[in-house]
Amino acid sequence: MSLLTIDGIWKNFHGRGVLRGIDLEVRPHEVVSLIGASGSGKSTLLRCVNLLETVDDGVILLDGEDITDPRVNVDDVRKRLGIVFQAFNLFPHMTVLDNVTLAPRQVHRVAKGEAEEQAHGLLARFGLADKARAYPDQLSGGQQQRVAIIRALATQPRLMLLDEVTSALDPELVLEVLGVIKELKESGMTMILTTHEMGFCRDISDTVCFLDGGVLLEKGPAEQIFTEPENPRTREFLRSVLKSGRL
Ligand SMILES: Nc1ncnc2c1ncn2[C@@H]1O[C@H](COP(=O)(O)OP(=O)(O)OP(=O)(O)O)[C@@H](O)[C@H]1O
Numbered sequence: 001m002s003l004l005t006i007d008g009i010w011k012n013f014h015g016r017g018v019l020r021g022i023d024l025e026v027r028p029h030e031v032v033s034l035i036g037a038s039g040s041g042k043s044t045l046l047r048c049v050n051l052l053e054t055v056d057d058g059v060i061l062l063d064g065e066d067i068t069d070p071r072v073n074v075d076d077v078r079k080r081l082g083i084v085f086q087a088f089n090l091f092p093h094m095t096v097l098d099n100v101t102l103a104p105r106q107v108h109r110v111a112k113g114e115a116e117e118q119a120h121g122l123l124a125r126f127g128l129a130d131k132a133r134a135y136p137d138q139l140s141g142g143q144q145q146r147v148a149i150i151r152a153l154a155t156q157p158r159l160m161l162l163d164e165v166t167s168a169l170d171p172e173l174v175l176e177v178l179g180v181i182k183e184l185k186e187s188g189m190t191m192i193l194t195t196h197e198m199g200f201c202r203d204i205s206d207t208v209c210f211l212d213g214g215v216l217l218e219k220g221p222a223e224q225i226f227t228e229p230e231n232p233r234t235r236e237f238l239r240s241v242l243k244s245g246r247l
Pocket residue numbers: 013014018036037038039040041042043044045
């Protein structure tokens with residue numbers, strides 16, 4: 001069964017269709033990338049899955065449950081999702097350890113000792129064992145983003161949503177964050193990510209979706225989308241990306 005089913009999603013802003021009939025199935029352990037020009041609707045789609053936006057039509061099923069039903073418990077849905085955005089949004093007045101243990105303790109009611117033990121384990125796994133007591137402003141951008149990913153992982157989500165998690169980083173810091181995402185894939189995490197890093201996208205994605213003006217124009221295995229895209233607009237997009245040196 002699909003972990004996530006997006007079925008005929010429409011989203012309007014001020015009467016303008018930003019998502020126009022999106023269908024997408026995500027299987028357990030699958031890594032799905034959303035690519036497309038700025039404004040094509042990638043972030044909006046992730047925000048609909050996370051219930052930060054309500055949809056105007058269509059349904060989204062998470063583990064078979066309709067999460068677009070107005071009666072759904074939003075907190076309960078978000079408990080099953082890990083979300084990381086471009087801006088890291090760590091709490092500046094809290095240590096790395098407190099940032100990572102906050103949600104497990106407060107939302108999932110995990111005991112302090114257990115939450116901290118788990119947090120130390122995650123920090124060690126991603127090379128940040130010595131940063132537990134540091135504050136966010138004592139870390140590099142790449143380290144902060146890794147903490148943000150670890151924080152999202154700490155609640156053991158069913159699905160990770162990653163929106164442009166490397167785009168605020170200097171090129172040399174991008175690699176360390178991409179390394180973390182790669183390791184997540186190897187551990188079997190299901191992910192939907194948006195990225196402008198096409199080389200990485202090709203490397204990590206099982207499935208790539210090309211969005212254009214709120215429509216999912218083309219979807220397929222990464223290799224196929226990057227080597228023989230069928231839709232002329234996909235070809236045009238990849239050509240322009242290639243020209244700008246981002247592939
Ligand atoms: N809250 C909002 N109110 C009005 N319009 C919005 C809102 N959020 C997004 N939009 C519009 O919806 C369209 C899709 O935006 P979205 O952020 O999903 O694009 P994107 O594909 O993520 O772009 P980028 O690659 O630049 O991140 C854009 O035209 C944007 O201006």
